[in-house]
Amino acid sequence: MTKARAFADPIRFVALPDPMTSLVGREHEVARVRAILNWPQVSLLTLTGPGGVGKTRLAIEVARQLAGQYADGAVFVPLAPVQRHEDVLAVIAQTLGLQESVRPTLDVVGAFLRDRQMLLVLDNFEHVLDAAEDVSALLRAAPDLTVLVTSRACLKLYGEHELPVPPLSLPSEGESGEAGQLFVERVRAVMPSFTLAPDNASVIEDICRRVDGLPLAIELAAARARLLPLRALLARLDNRLGLLAGGARDLPARQQTLRATLDWSHDLLDPHEQALFARLGVFVGGWTWEAAEAICRTSDDHDVLDGLASLVEKSLVQRTDVSGEARFGMLETLREYALEKLAHRQEDAWMRERHARHFARWSEQARLGLEGPGQLEWLGQVEAEQPNVLAAVRERAQARDFDTVARVAWNLGWAWAVRVDDRAERVLEDVMRLDPPRTAHLARLLYARSWLMFRRGRFELAVEHAAQCLALFHECEDVVGEGYASMLLGMDLLPYRERSSEGVRACEVALGVARQRRLPWLEIIANSVAGWLHMISDRMDEAERSLLAALALGAASGEQNVMTWNRIALAAWHARRGEVEAAARLLRDGLASGERMNDPAVTAACLHGLAAVAALDRADELAAHLLGAAEGLRSVRNISPQTEPALFGPLLDGSRARLGEAAFGAALDRGRSWRLVEAIEAAARIGTSSACAASESAAPPSASRDGDVTRLTPSERDVLQLIAAGLSNKQIAARRGTGLYTVNDQVRAIFSKLGVPNRASATRYALEHGLV
Numbered sequence: 001m002t003k004a005r006a007f008a009d010p011i012r013f014v015a016l017p018d019p020m021t022s023l024v025g026r027e028h029e030v031a032r033v034r035a036i037l038n039w040p041q042v043s044l045l046t047l048t049g050p051g052g053v054g055k056t057r058l059a060i061e062v063a064r065q066l067a068g069q070y071a072d073g074a075v076f077v078p079l080a081p082v083q084r085h086e087d088v089l090a091v092i093a094q095t096l097g098l099q100e101s102v103r104p105t106l107d108v109v110g111a112f113l114r115d116r117q118m119l120l121v122l123d124n125f126e127h128v129l130d131a132a133e134d135v136s137a138l139l140r141a142a143p144d145l146t147v148l149v150t151s152r153a154c155l156k157l158y159g160e161h162e163l164p165v166p167p168l169s170l171p172s173e174g175e176s177g178e179a180g181q182l183f184v185e186r187v188r189a190v191m192p193s194f195t196l197a198p199d200n201a202s203v204i205e206d207i208c209r210r211v212d213g214l215p216l217a218i219e220l221a222a223a224r225a226r227l228l229p230l231r232a233l234l235a236r237l238d239n240r241l242g243l244l245a246g247g248a249r250d251l252p253a254r255q256q257t258l259r260a261t262l263d264w265s266h267d268l269l270d271p272h273e274q275a276l277f278a279r280l281g282v283f284v285g286g287w288t289w290e291a292a293e294a295i296c297r298t299s300d301d302h303d304v305l306d307g308l309a310s311l312v313e314k315s316l317v318q319r320t321d322v323s324g325e326a327r328f329g330m331l332e333t334l335r336e337y338a339l340e341k342l343a344h345r346q347e348d349a350w351m352r353e354r355h356a357r358h359f360a361r362w363s364e365q366a367r368l369g370l371e372g373p374g375q376l377e378w379l380g381q382v383e384a385e386q387p388n389v390l391a392a393v394r395e396r397a398q399a400r401d402f403d404t405v406a407r408v409a410w411n412l413g414w415a416w417a418v419r420v421d422d423r424a425e426r427v428l429e430d431v432m433r434l435d436p437p438r439t440a441h442l443a444r445l446l447y448a449r450s451w452l453m454f455r456r457g458r459f460e461l462a463v464e465h466a467a468q469c470l471a472l473f474h475e476c477e478d479v480v481g482e483g484y485a486s487m488l489l490g491m492d493l494l495p496y497r498e499r500s501s502e503g504v505r506a507c508e509v510a511l512g513v514a515r516q517r518r519l520p521w522l523e524i525i526a527n528s529v530a531g532w533l534h535m536i537s538d539r540m541d542e543a544e545r546s547l548l549a550a551l552a553l554g555a556a557s558g559e560q561n562v563m564t565w566n567r568i569a570l571a572a573w574h575a576r577r578g579e580v581e582a583a584a585r586l587l588r589d590g591l592a593s594g595e596r597m598n599d600p601a602v603t604a605a606c607l608h609g610l611a612a613v614a615a616l617d618r619a620d621e622l623a624a625h626l627l628g629a630a631e632g633l634r635s636v637r638n639i640s641p642q643t644e645p646a647l648f649g650p651l652l653d654g655s656r657a658r659l660g661e662a663a664f665g666a667a668l669d670r671g672r673s674w675r676l677v678e679a680i681e682a683a684a685r686i687g688t689s690s691a692c693a694a695s696e697s698a699a700p701p702s703a704s705r706d707g708d709v710t711r712l713t714p715s716e717r718d719v720l721q722l723i724a725a726g727l728s729n730k731q732i733a734a735r736r737g738t739g740l741y742t743v744n745d746q747v748r749a750i751f752s753k754l755g756v757p758n759r760a761s762a763t764r765y766a767l768e769h770g771l772v
Contacts, residue, residue: 015075015095016063016121020318023061024185025168025178026054033062033163037119037146038740040733042161043139046125046149049165051333052216052258055150056123058165062148063121069741070146071748074119079128080332081285081387083394088131090422092120092138097600098638099420099456106134108638110141115759117144117729117744124332125151132157143728167213171205179208179218186222190313194225203230210237216333217261223315224268236264262337265316274341276307277316281338282351285387286320286329291362295354327384353399356392360404363389363411370415371521373558376597382415390427397431405431406441413448417455418561418599425452443472443481447488454492455601457640462492470506483513487526490533494643500537504530521562524553528566535569536646543573564593564602565643571609572647575616583613584686591680600637603676604630605644610683612648620655621667622682627652628671629679635672673757711753717771719746723759724766 036045047055060076067074077095082088089105098108113120122135132155139145139159149155154162168178176184176196183204187194196204207230211217224233269277279296280287293304308328311317318329330338342348362385369378382389389408396404409428416424428449436442450465466489473481487510493503507530514523531546547570554563571586587609594602611626634641656664671679712720722732733743756762765771 015073016067017060017076017078019057019060020320021189022185023057024182026058026061029058029165030061030065033058033148034066036161036163037062037066037148040730040738040740040743041159043145043730044135044147044149044155044157044160046151046154046160046162047165048151048154048162050152050214050258051336052214052331053165053167054215055165057215059121059123059148059150063119066119069744070117070119071744072116072118074121076121076123078123080124080335082128083284083387083391085128085130087423087426088122088128089134090426092122093422093638094419097598099601099640103638105422106137110138112636112638113138113142113145115144116142117747118142118146120145120147122147122149125149125155126153129153129155144730168208168215168218170208170213171201176201176204177208177213179211179213180204182215183208183218183222186219186315187225190223190226200230203234207234207237210234211258211261214258214261216331217258219315220261220265223313224265226313236268237261258333259337262334265314266337266341269314272302273307273310275345276304277311278338278341278345279347279351280311280317280328280330281335281342282348282355283329283388284391286327286384287388288325288327291358291388292328295351295358352395355388356395356401356404359385359389359392360396360408363408366415367411371557371559375558375560379415379418379561379597382412383419386421386423390423393427393431397427397434400434402431402434402436402439402441406436406444409448410444413444413451416448417451420452420455425449425456428452438472438475440473440476440478440481443469443476443478443485446472447481447485450488450492454488455640455642459492459495463489463496466492479513480517480519483510483517483519483522483526486510486513487522487529490526490529494529494532494536494646497536497646500533503533507533520553520557521559524550524557524559525562527553528562528569531566532569532643532647535572536643540573540576543569547573560593561597561599564590564597565605567593568602568605568609568644569647571613572651575609575613575648575651578616580613580617580686583616584610584683587613588683588686591683600633601639601642604633604637604639605642607633607679607683608641608644609648610686612651614686615652615655617686618654618658619686620659620664622686623652623655624659624664624667625671625674626679626683628668629674629676631668632672632674633676633679673761675757712750716746716750716753719743720750720762720766721771723747723750724763724771 033045033047036042047059049055063074063076075095077092079088079091082091089109093099093105093109096109096112098112125131129151135147135149135155136157139147154160168182171177171180180196180201184194184196207221208218211221221233221237228236266274266277276292276296280292282295283291289305289308292308297304308317312319312328316330316334318331320327320329339348342351366378366382369375370382389412393405393408396408409431412424428445431445432449436445446465446469450462450469453459453462453465466485470482470485470489473485486506490503490506490510493499493506496503507526510522510526511530513519514526527546527550531543531550534540534543534546547566550566551563551570553559554566567586568590571583571590574583574586587606590606590609591603594600594606607626607630611623611630614620614623614626630644633639659667674682718736719732722735727735729743729747730740733740736743750762751757754762754765756765
């Protein structure tokens with residue numbers, strides 16, 4: 001499970017898994033990978049080898065060591081849960097925190113990476129090899145991007161470098177070798193008193209040789225040392241692996257060895273553990289013990305939690321803790337093996353149906369949670385379970401079970417929109433191609449699609465879907481559906497000022513349904529949308545009533561997301577009345593909420609609003625800077641503005657007029673280069689006496705103001721000239737005949753000495769000081 005930081009700065013990424021165990025050996029391989037990635041001509045390196053050889057663990061260690069060498073960090077993208085090669089780009093975009101828009105995902109990700117210097121790790125690529133051309137396109141778009149791939153097969157792309165990952169070194173001449181070290185360490189994890197001694201060293205050597213030094217096979221064998229003496233363990237391996245001798249096999253020798261080890265480990269399980277192991281293969285991207293209990297247990301089975309604990313002890317299942325909750329998963333090699341066993345048991349269709357129906361029921365719980373005080377936690381759970389949910393939707397769609405598919409879409413459509421999940425939109429498109437009947441099922445599908453279209457800025461399509469959804473619910477006499485669809489239609493009309501009255505009428509219908517059926521979340525959001533619509537049309541008294549009503553209801557329910565947007569609109573209400581301090585306070589609270597919710601759209605909206613408040617305070621340069629920071633964040637994250645241009649746009653006209661178009665545009669450009677932390681630092685002073693003083697400085701608050709070209713070394717001056725000439729770090733390294741890491745260090749030193757945040761600013765500095 002990847003631990004992604006809450007990034008205070010939208011540029012710097014370090015999103016790497018937190019390994020549960022130490023890396024044993026591999027010093028030579030780590031050094032080799034680091035050396036290859038230092039070659040300026042290398043942009044794509046693929047670590048190849050059979051399942052279980054340790055490709056992923058090696059890639060994580062290399063990325064951990066090299067994250068500081070790349071200006072924009074290192075990002076790990078797990079592809080094992082991805083079921084279609086078309087979704088690879090969407091998963092990369094999501095990992096980078098990008099949102100989807102009308103533009104193709106390839107353009108979005110390529111534009112984001114174009115000027116970045118980053119190490120991107122794509123793990124388990126072998127089952128999505130058709131996405132190789134997308135990787136090639138990203139590398140063409142981003143000259144300083146480095147991609148490290150783990151795969152059982154190379155991508156066969158021009159310029160790709162391949163490094164086969166060997167098994168761990170075997171014992172020799174009295175040395176235990178890396179394989180022996182790993183075996184001893186993993187045995188000590190289950191038997192702390194275990195020691196390597198002369199009487200067991202030769203047995204350990206034989207065990208490691210029997211499994212060809214494959215890390216996964218060694219870990220599986222070591223997990224059995226608690227129950228079996230080492231010589232008995234070796235005898236079992238002798239018997240199992242001996243079956244392969246002389247037999248006709250299509251697999252390479254090492255894969256035969258791994259399969260034999262898996263067979264051996266599986267055969268040592270009791271019947272209940274074998275059944276549970278096979279059934280767990282149905283999960284995609286991990287699971288909770290509650291889900292395993294609901295899906296994998298039948299009336300005659302033993303306790304599932306005990307079975308999970310046993311499989312964890314035997315290294316067949318991995319446990320991780322995510323936000324205090326235990327989640328379980330399998331290595332992809334083990335999951336493939338489990339699915340084979342599930343098919344042999346003739347339980348695959350049955351288990352896939354149980355899996356799909358469980359997550360349909362789970363989506364009902366998620367909907368209730370998303371509308372209550374645990375909203376942020378449930379948004380995290382929806383994100384964690386998304387691979388399972390989408391697999392369930394696909395399975396039920398293939399069975400033409402539109403009832404289940406529509407229920408999931410209805411329950412999770414809003415959450416998918418909050419995270420702007422392109423994978424969900426793609427699955428919904430596939431479902432729509434199956435031509436679902438014109439019933440409430442189709443209405444629920446359209447409801448989910450309308451939410452996604454709104455957040456992606458495709459407002460015309462959002463309105464169209466919402467109107468169709470409303471008509472279908474009316475035909476079906478589904479009053480609750482009509483209420484939600486009416487609210488959504490009102491929201492989708494927010495970009496159309498001339499249709500605001502129509503939107504308000506739709507919200508009034510939604511409010512009637514919400515009060516009649518006691519649906520508090522619908523009442524909250526309908527009041528909020530009505531308030532936004534009134535604000536856009538300058539109906540200030542009506543806006544105040546609606547917004548305050550929503551706030552009162554939201555305080556009682558604990559709702560957070562909609563309330564944050566509601567406070568942004570209320571800040572606009574105060575700003576239009578000239579109440580600078582009240583507006584600034586609400587927007588600064590919104591910035592904190594945006595960070596807490598990990599929602600850059602909220603952050604951008606608050607910066608936009610604070611720019612308007614700064615304009616009211618006559619801090620004109622600061623207003624332009626903050627507006628530029630908002631636009632820069634939207635550009636980086638590919639966010640479509642929602643209501644903030646209509647709410648705050650007119651308030652910025654004063655600053656634009658006082659500065660003049662040219663000066664305002666120049667300040668806007670400077671703001672676009674601000675880091676997020678710098679923008680927030682400046683925003684903290686809005687509405688205080690120091691705001692005007694802050695506006696007098698054209699430099700970001702945290703930037704060095706004593707940049708001096710005389711502080712650069714001769715080599716750094718040369719590198720600066722090449723930066724100004726438009727060369728990437730890799731091109732500079734190739735031109736100068738140095739390693740990439742050396743140039744990376746020089747570029748960081750240049751930025752620090754000149755007090756500039758990026759290449760564009762460094763180029764501008766070089767031009768202004770006559771260096772080019």
